[in-house]
Amino acid sequence: MAFDTAPASLRNACATNCLQCPTRQHCLVRDLDAAETLRWNGIVEHMANLPAGKVLFEPGASAAVAYSVRAGCIKTFTLDAQGNERVRGFYLAGDIVGLDALTEERYPIHAVAVVPTQVCVLARGDMRRLTQTSPVLMGRLVDRLSDSLRNALALGGDYTAEQRVAAFLLQMQVRLAPLPGRPLRLPMGRRDIANYLRLATETVCRALTRFEQRGLLAVQDREITIRDREALQAVAEPVALRELAA
């Protein structure tokens, strides 16, 4: 192919044109004007297609790049001394993986593709420089980080299994942004969901079953159709609250 024989810099520029990116509305650069978008475009090294199970990085590895998810899903996790996995977060289209310790030299956690996933690879050094000169982009990044923090704190609270699962589904609906009325296709399995919510796999199953019996949603494997959004929100309500009220 012509693209494959072109110089690397040109190939990258062609492969990652943020202005024409079909997934732009999910991305960090959504709503940004052309100038800001192009500046961001400058730190995108290239795109990559990752198969399910592909390891992006592990603790201790030199943190040279971050990843902006175009499609698919990345999960991050830690391993405790006994080798037990502990899911820390899911990253969907538009999310950025690898900023956990923004100023650190090394990644503190594991990151793995949950399903076949497409990412833009970002140079962290360039990103730091860019954000220092662009208040708009810096603001976007800070927003993302504080969202993550709020999520982590909300997970810390002691809520019932149903509250957790309901909150998780509602959040997924917002983040996956399916077309109105269309079902929700969860990228991750029950085990990962349960681990993330700190529940047993079976408990997540049962919560889903009860929701289905009550007519709140329909479940078919990883496809979930929310039928009564308000009722689900009523269940999740205590979790949704901002914990760091100000």
Add this chain to the structure above:
Amino acid sequence: MAFDTAPASLRNACATNCLQCPTRQHCLVRDLDAAETLRWNGIVEHMANLPAGKVLFEPGASAAVAYSVRAGCIKTFTLDAQGNERVRGFYLAGDIVGLDALTEERYPIHAVAVVPTQVCVLARGDMRRLTQTSPVLMGRLVDRLSDSLRNALALGGDYTAEQRVAAFLLQMQVRLAPLPGRPLRLPMGRRDIANYLRLATETVCRALTRFEQRGLLAVQDREITIRDREALQAVAEPVALRELAA
């Protein structure tokens, strides 16, 4: 008194001489050389004695000062939409309250004295300036913050009531640093402990009772004497692990 009629600047300097402070070994400036200690001394505005229940600050208030605890105990907490208190942390001698959002203009949480408490009032603006020119002090502050973060993450794990209570007591023993063999006098009540550990008050009571029956410690109201430190550590062990293993 002569001190009361002296100029404010002089009075402060007399009242808060970090080099001669009897509680210096508990303070952030412990082990610092005279020069660094004096620089820190410069940001201490004055000392204050707070009665139990005294409010230091509330969410939304302009975050002009931080507090270094000399003696006593400060607790921080948030209120959810239902008005339920959620204890976020306890600050003992040597701890600094009011850095929760280091760069924010306003405090994000409540802070109240749990018992009669003595604090040094620190000017946050001066502190920022000082830490930017003193790597040693900056390092100390970062250490404190990452300790808090590690604590918050450890609390997020799902541990049994006994594990939580054991870990709490061990941490208190280290932080209150009683004389060897002397009992531990907890400043806070059972309700605050339970709320902090996300347990019912009764569950904390029962854990303490069981520990006493097993001979791990002796309980007399808020005075706790640890009799078998190793056994207590064995109970708490899973909690002590670094969650953010790297």
Add this chain to the structure above:
DNA sequence: CGTAAATTTGATGGTTTTCAAGCCATGTGG
């Protein structure tokens, strides 16, 4: 098409919460 993995369901048990009541210390007013 068949095996392995994921999901679901059922049954059981353990831990913690909840509700309720009693105890003990402290402090107040008579």
Add this chain to the structure above:
DNA sequence: CCACATGGCTTGAAAACCATCAAATTTACG
């Protein structure tokens, strides 16, 4: 000085909730 009220602490009994174990069913994929 005592009676009494108050709030914190403790203990008991019951129920709720979730984890665990076990097994059936479905799905994914070579």
